Amino acid sequence: MWCYETLHSDVKFGLKGKILYKKKTAHQNCLISKTKDFGKVLFLDNVIQTTEADEYIYHEMLVHPLLLTHPNPESILVIGGGDGGVIREILKHPVKELIMVEIDKTIIDLSKKYLPKISKGSFSDKRLGLIIDDGAKYIQETPKKFDLIIVDSPDPVGPAKMLFSKKFYQDVYKRLKSSGIMIRQTGSTFLQANVLKSNYRKIKDVFPLSFIQLASIPTYTGGYFSFVIGSKKINFLKKSKKQIKQKYLKLKLKTKYYNPGIQFAALQLPNNLLRLVK
């Protein structure tokens, strides 16, 4: 049977597969199907969140550019990320403190049960502090400061809406140390150009330095998928590729998509996007 995304009114993307799970959690409609081309696929509110076959692109690009660019990333906060892919990638680095705040415990339980290849046991890692709470509320209330804050949330519809507000980015700024960096996804550069544009603007207003990073992810349709990085001090465009490469090799990072060449290529914007965010 076919499962379709309903993210865009005039564009339909569907995957044929067998439905393994379908239920409404307290926060969202959840569906897991098993497909030929993408393995198991997680839909939330009819939008593809992650698939076994291409999740690594998104997760690696959300994690390694920040962890390899920051000189000494010891304390990291993840907001969202219930499938466990982000913490799996972070835990490949020698971090000291990792806190994850996920609003919907069901997503974690389902991921552990149906998508264990994504979290790969990361939820049992002793370095992880898992908190079930609203990320926007947590960041307002915590007295902690972090080197990196990684926001791994769905699109700005449903429960994640607050995580795309200027107020939230201001709270993130306050919870970052003096060399701190944040990253979040900002959707398809083509079908959600307004999400990229408005969130880049907000992050640019709050952070001294901001960057747009691109990757092409098969199940996130609509051309390049985008990430916005907000940085207090570190300039991603001025980092030495050689240094990043040395660090990457020293850590013996096993990555399926990421490499230092791709990190720098991902920061090059085509003319249409340079114009969009001008």
Next chain:
Amino acid sequence: MWCYETLHSDVKFGLKGKILYKKKTAHQNCLISKTKDFGKVLFLDNVIQTTEADEYIYHEMLVHPLLLTHPNPESILVIGGGDGGVIREILKHPVKELIMVEIDKTIIDLSKKYLPKISKGSFSDKRLGLIIDDGAKYIQETPKKFDLIIVDSPDPVGPAKMLFSKKFYQDVYKRLKSSGIMIRQTGSTFLQANVLKSNYRKIKDVFPLSFIQLASIPTYTGGYFSFVIGSKKINFLKKSKKQIKQKYLKLKLKTKYYNPGIQFAALQLPNNLLRLVK
């Protein structure tokens, strides 16, 4: 009404729109619809060929990297390209001879009528020599030699199949001058990985130098879309970005996607593709 691609058996991509034209030509099934997000869309044999909204990405990346990297591209052969987007981009350069060989005259007529924004009058340019013929046959028989050969064909199903054969690449090699370069599309790196892999291999066997170039094109689903470049002498990775930039600025090229930064970024491959073509 919805029009769906049938290129992939388990993945469906559909666009809502109004059908403007639907007919079987001597070579293929042709459909043109008008959509909200992508403007007018041309389907051949139920596969999206081009859309008004994102055609520039594909056409610019097929043309400008070659024309700016070759020191003096005077004579150019285009195989396919019936919508006129490729010749539109080529004619922005000071070329002396441009020959286009398209198998299906109906596509040219339809493009002129329904998609005039794509060819933008290029079919009337005096520098263009238009030949209606089978490109594989033409290249076997012509005594001419070219600086660049640009193959703008559909996927290796239907009439374009021969244009993906090793024999064809050998014929292309023979029709190129000593610094000659060819380029062709090789489909989605994810859903048509076999097309990329096998054609990269064939071109690598025939040409001393070969390169893979990536771009993300909204209506070509399945992650990065790929191009393979075969070159007799010129190394794309060793070209000076500064030189390319100077040439780009000197020609005052108006491009919507392409810029010299993107040309070099497009040659950086992620680990999964490095592995695929190893």
